[in-house]
Amino acid sequence: MCISSDCCRWCIGFQFTLGLTALFMWLSLRPSKPTLSIEKFYVPALNKTAISNLSAVIPPVNTTVTFDLKLRNENKDKGVYYDDLNITLYYGPNHSVVGHMTLPSFYQGHKKTAHRNDGLRAEGRAFWENATRTVSEQNSTVFRVGLWTAVRYKIVGVKTKRHRFRLVADMKLNEEGAWPGKKGVKFHSRAAAQAGYRARLGVPLAMLVLLVVW
Template identity: 40%
Template sequence: MAGDGDCARCCFSFVFTSGLAALFLWLSLRPSKPSFYIEDLSVPGLNLSAAERSNHSILFKVGLRNQMKDKGVGYGDISLLFLYNSTLLVANHTLPAFYQGHGKTAHRIDAADAAGVPWSAAVAALTANGSVRFGVRAATRVKFKIMLWFTRSHALRVAGDVEVGPSGRKLNKKSIKLKSGAAEPHNLWLTFGVATLFTFFFL
């Protein structure tokens, strides 16, 4: 009987320790989404003080932050959409795929052809209201590098609004974070393993 009790305690200890180990492993390997920021944005065609406003482009600087200290991020091509008043699509641009190391911040400075902006209406709205709004939508797929391998890819879509003033530049001096309501990515195998171990433990 004593042997049976020792065996039960040993089994209990093994299952409990395995469950804790699986939980800590899952927490340590669980990736978090990188953050997208509009660090700067200007529309030269809406600079009311300029003598010439023939530059129909949107100039922008995007920041991408990987806050994970132990995981890299592989980005697919990043699709950027620009919308006047957050509804009318006026420009699109694609940033090429790249890899981002642990805890790194990447910056991309580029320009998008914004011929679709209703320039006369935008200048009138800017003159009357002191600002106009541009929506920015970003979409890509990301893979997380954990040690020597990459996870499967996850869709990532974020969005935000930028107020542009009479100078044609972003009014908010701070970087604007693009947000998403999508759930955090997770590792299905680790989740399944943790659930199995804890189910076995409670049984």
């Protein structure tokens, strides 16, 4: 009876240890999402301090919107493969599309930071009329930047499946047509699908651990 009881305790302890080992292995292999932010954002045609009459020429001669996109991979031992980064510029309460561009795909090593300094053309006469009027009257205006891409993680030399991102960041510009903050604006999720990524992984893992333990 004693031997049987000791054996039972040993089996339970072994199974519990095995379950914890599986959990810790999953936590160590689980990648962290890259951090994306807009560090700089500038619309020369909305620089009220440099242009005395913003609405004198509609649309303006220079319709370029420049930005600095920062991408940070916080993983210590996992690389990130980015698909093409599709960037869309929105304006107004209805978030009307006023510009779009695509940045090429690339690979980012672990604990690396990348910057993409680029610009796109903002189109639409109605948009420029509204934007110049808003800055002239309120000394500020707001743009929304949308970013759509997918990433694959490189874990122990193996690529994972694609994980899709639909992100947005709101940029409030001053009378100089620029984002005045010293720190960048982080993108946040546009859909609940990305937030459910860890949940989808966590549920089957929890079931696995329970099965191993019991």
